[in-house]
Amino acid sequence: MQHATSGNRPSRIQVRNRARILSAALEVFAAHGFRGATLDQIAEEAGLSKPNILYYFANKEEIHVTLLGRLMETWLAPMHDIDPEGEPLDEILRYVGRKLEMSREYPRESRLFANEILQGAPRMGPHLQSGLKPLVDRTASLFERWMEEGRLARVDPRHLIFSIWATTQHYADFEAQVSVLTEGADSFGGAAQFLDTLYRRMLTP
Structure with missing residues (x-):
């Protein structure tokens, strides 16, 4: 079958339908993981028929890989934006703030990434090696x-990065738990102040 992604430039309808499919798939994958998700669920969420889904994507894995590829670009952008010539503490606190804001804006994407990693990164392994690792090394x-x-307090830099990911993405990945434990209050406002204080105190020389 020739898919709508091949050949000539896609029409506006094709672009719109691909976007609907990817949005629906994000919802389904974030809720059920790759293994638990089905094309039927994605089709129902998108309001399209299963054959229509298969017109745009060869299978469930192609949809998943497409989403993960887009996610990696979005997820890594704040780290790319850390300015080597900037004030170190300001740059790191800005990075923490952006990661927390991304958890607020993209909770489904965060859970999609978490589910993939929990499964051993079977579809993202090459991206972690070729894209993420060099960036984290740098x-x-x-x-x-x-x-x-002497511009930052001495800590293990890799564990600092891991800690930032853990403390910011927690609010997306464990959103249901956070909502119950904060009784529905705006957890992100409190988190922003807390994390700023935490990392400022930790990293000030």
Whole structure:
């Protein structure tokens, strides 16, 4: 079968339908994981027939990989934006703030990523090696340089990065739990103040 993604430039209807499918798939994958999701569920969520889904994508895995590829670009952008010539503490706190804001704006994407990693990253393994690892290596080296210059307190730079991911993405990945424990209050406002204080105190020389 020739899919709508091949050949000539897609029409506006094709672009719109692909967007509907990807949005629906994001909802289904975030709720059920890759293994628990089905094309029938995606079709129902998108309001399209299953054959219509298969016109645009060969199978469930192609949809999932497409979503993960887009997610990686979005997820890594704040780390790319850390300015090596900026004030170290300001740059890191800005990064923390952006990651927290992304958890607020993209909770489904965060859970999609978490589900993939929990399964052993079967579809994202190459992206982690070729895209994420070099970026983290470079960022950790930058943090290490700032620490050697006395501009940041000495901590393990990689565990600092892991900690930022854990403390910000928690609010998306465990949204249901956070909502219950905060009794429906706006957890992000409190989280922003808390994390700013936490990392400021930790990293101030």
